[in-house]
Amino acid sequence: MKNSSVILLLLGLFSQSCGINSANANKEKLKNPIQKDTHTHSNCDEVRTIHLHLDLDVNFKEKTIYGVARHQISKHSCDTIIFDIKELKIKEVTLGSNKETPTNYAIGESDALLGQALSVKIDSNTTQVNIYYRTTKNTEALDWLSPELTTGGKYPYMYTQGQAILTRSWIPIQDTPMNRITYSADVRVPKGLLAIMSAANPIKKNQSGIYHFEMKQRIPAYLIALAVGDMKYTSLGNKCGVYSEPELAEACRYEFADLSKMMDAAESIYGEYRWDQYDLALLPYSFPFGGMENPRLTFANPTLLAGDRSLTSVIAHELAHSWSGNLVTNATWNDFWLNEGFTVYFENRIMEALYGEEHAAILALIEFQDLEAELERMKSSEHPEDTRLKLNLDNRNPDDGMTDIAYIKGAFFLRTLEAAAGREQFDTFIKEYFDTHAFKTITTEEFIVYLNTHLLEPFNIPFNTNEWIYETGLPDNCIRLNSDRLNQMIAFANRINSEQTIFNGKYKNLKRGDFISQEWQTFIRSLNPSISIKLMNEIDAQLKFSTDGNPALKSDWFCLSVKSGNKSMRPAAKKYLNKIGRRWYIECIYQACKDSKDPDDLKWAKNVFSTAQNNYHFVSKNTIRDILYN
Numbered sequence: 001m002k003n004s005s006v007i008l009l010l011l012g013l014f015s016q017s018c019g020i021n022s023a024n025a026n027k028e029k030l031k032n033p034i035q036k037d038t039h040t041h042s043n044c045d046e047v048r049t050i051h052l053h054l055d056l057d058v059n060f061k062e063k064t065i066y067g068v069a070r071h072q073i074s075k076h077s078c079d080t081i082i083f084d085i086k087e088l089k090i091k092e093v094t095l096g097s098n099k100e101t102p103t104n105y106a107i108g109e110s111d112a113l114l115g116q117a118l119s120v121k122i123d124s125n126t127t128q129v130n131i132y133y134r135t136t137k138n139t140e141a142l143d144w145l146s147p148e149l150t151t152g153g154k155y156p157y158m159y160t161q162g163q164a165i166l167t168r169s170w171i172p173i174q175d176t177p178m179n180r181i182t183y184s185a186d187v188r189v190p191k192g193l194l195a196i197m198s199a200a201n202p203i204k205k206n207q208s209g210i211y212h213f214e215m216k217q218r219i220p221a222y223l224i225a226l227a228v229g230d231m232k233y234t235s236l237g238n239k240c241g242v243y244s245e246p247e248l249a250e251a252c253r254y255e256f257a258d259l260s261k262m263m264d265a266a267e268s269i270y271g272e273y274r275w276d277q278y279d280l281a282l283l284p285y286s287f288p289f290g291g292m293e294n295p296r297l298t299f300a301n302p303t304l305l306a307g308d309r310s311l312t313s314v315i316a317h318e319l320a321h322s323w324s325g326n327l328v329t330n331a332t333w334n335d336f337w338l339n340e341g342f343t344v345y346f347e348n349r350i351m352e353a354l355y356g357e358e359h360a361a362i363l364a365l366i367e368f369q370d371l372e373a374e375l376e377r378m379k380s381s382e383h384p385e386d387t388r389l390k391l392n393l394d395n396r397n398p399d400d401g402m403t404d405i406a407y408i409k410g411a412f413f414l415r416t417l418e419a420a421a422g423r424e425q426f427d428t429f430i431k432e433y434f435d436t437h438a439f440k441t442i443t444t445e446e447f448i449v450y451l452n453t454h455l456l457e458p459f460n461i462p463f464n465t466n467e468w469i470y471e472t473g474l475p476d477n478c479i480r481l482n483s484d485r486l487n488q489m490i491a492f493a494n495r496i497n498s499e500q501t502i503f504n505g506k507y508k509n510l511k512r513g514d515f516i517s518q519e520w521q522t523f524i525r526s527l528n529p530s531i532s533i534k535l536m537n538e539i540d541a542q543l544k545f546s547t548d549g550n551p552a553l554k555s556d557w558f559c560l561s562v563k564s565g566n567k568s569m570r571p572a573a574k575k576y577l578n579k580i581g582r583r584w585y586i587e588c589i590y591q592a593c594k595d596s597k598d599p600d601d602l603k604w605a606k607n608v609f610s611t612a613q614n615n616y617h618f619v620s621k622n623t624i625r626d627i628l629y630n
């Protein structure tokens with residue numbers, strides 16, 4: 001059964017029927033039509049995976065994972081179980097655990113976004129389905145790096161990215177956050193490399209190159225993750241540490257030294273950390289995100305190694321996901337703000353506990369500036385309705401929901417609620433929310449009911465919840481923050497904007513170290529793009545934004561360079577875009593080139609992208625291609 005058109009014909013062989021379960025499920029759907037996850041083909045409301053065992057061979061020569069996905073499934077009365085797959089080659093499907101017998105299966109039509117439905121014939125006694133498969137060169141979740149793209153330069157590296165709907169491209173699975181599973185895995189990798197997963201992990205390489213993993217807590221499919229490379233483990237205290245290439249171990253030890261304090265702070269706010277161990281995996285530069293909250297093993301971008309601990313709020317963020325997102329999970333990608341809004345709010349609480357109110361306010365204000373800019377942009381975009389917290393991403397890429405709305409509007413909704421309820425009361429409420437919904441998924445509608453019955457009604461708090469969640473834009477009662485330190489930076493930039501000069505006299509001795517990077521970020525963002533090239537270069541000569549350190553500042557600086565037509569920054573910008581694949585950092589530079597009135601900027605950007613894209617993960621490649629070519 002190699003030919004998928006033959007397989008298609010088999011579809012008719014077995015119709016999906018699910019007896020009593022199906023009738024109940026349909027009634028449930030009618031009562032609450034919003035519960036449906038439209039980004040999966042699976043029928044997990046009828047029959048679902050309970051436990052997954054993966055048997056995998058990671059082959060770097062062929063850039064392919066060969067595997068078997070063994071699904072233990074729930075009690076059911078179905079004759080079909082449907083999995084999601086995308087760009088996978090299915091070799092065979094069998095039923096049973098001790099003795100396996102081949103079964104019929106059918107592969108549905110391919111959807112560019114959702115991939116295909118893999119429908120497997122089962123009977124009511126079936127308890128295990130085994131899918132023999134391999135990945136292909138079009139597998140979107142996987143990033144294979146040749147040794148030159150690693151810091152050590154000697155060994156290759158590979159990692160996966162599952163969120164939002166990419167897990168189906170490396171594992172045949174019911175790829176919906178609505179289902180939670182435990183998993184285990186046996187992974188074979190070339191000798192000399194270490195494999196780690198979002199599970200209980202080894203801390204040392206072994207001779208065999210075979211590693212065993214157990215994830216005993218139930219998680220959604222998007223949180224299954226694997227990384228393979230030359231890695232060393234550095235403990236950072238009780239129950240936490242970091243995996244990195246050996247060359248970066250000391251830099252990690254310094255940068256993430258406060259990790260264990262972050263964990264203490266998080267636990268003291270919202271209660272016990274429920275995943276036993278919390279480690280970081282420092283990935284290569286192509287990693288498209290600042291961080292990814294894979295349970296027990298946050299994937300972190302090497303740009304976080306700024307050398308001054310200035311970007312560690314990303315770690316606070318991923319750690320916070322151990323409660324918001326991983327413990328209590330958005331039921332569908334339309335409820336994404338429940339993951340990210342809560343996490344940005346919690347992240348800031350952790351930063352406040354460690355570094356004080358003023359510092360936390362500066363971080364939150366910068367986010368608020370981002371939100372205001374995003375709201376402005378989205379107003380005139382193709383989807384102005386996306387400024388609602390509750391999204392409708394049917395027939396769209398769930399990735400479209402990854403905007404400042406879910407993150408920052410979501411967080412400011414909670415801040416505003418906190419102000420209305422008082423911190424103590426609000427903390428008690430959120431802690432109970434996590435406890436009550438632990439290891440479950442939740443929709444926005446269920447959250448609203450919970451909010452009403454456990455906070456707003458009992459304490460008689462009037463609140464415009466529906467406006468926050470179902471209306472566009474930002475409600476008037478949104479809490480406003482203020483920071484004198486940032487105000488001063490804005491005033492400073494404004495003086496430069498009006499006088500078009502800076503280093504006459506007074507500012508000659510100004511150094512980068514005089515302000516923290518978030519203050520500089522506000523400064524750069526407040527400079528007017530009509531700034532003269534001469535002045536920009538003078539500022540850069542003194543403050544070294546284009547050359548020195550902090551990748552977040554570089555991103556803003558190069559963005560301003562494009563907007564102000566400063567082509568002398570191009571070599572440094574090109575170097576940056578070739579090295580770094582973190583989407584939010586590179587996106588704004590490419591976007592500025594696209595928006596530029598000078599057609600030469602777009603030409604330059606396309607040229608840079610043509611080589612730089614080899615260093616990007618599919619996620620970033622896809623976004624940048626869309627910007628430049630659509």
Ligand code: BES
Pocket residue numbers: 163164288289290291292293313314317318321340399402407584
């Ligand atoms: N879970 C997200 C990353 C993500 C979201 C991947 C949606 C795929 C689809 C992660 O926790 C995140 O938010 N990362 C941010 C961190 C920042 C907000 C502190 C990032 O990558 O920059």
Ligand code: ZN
Pocket residue numbers: 317321339340343
């Ligand atoms: Zn997040």
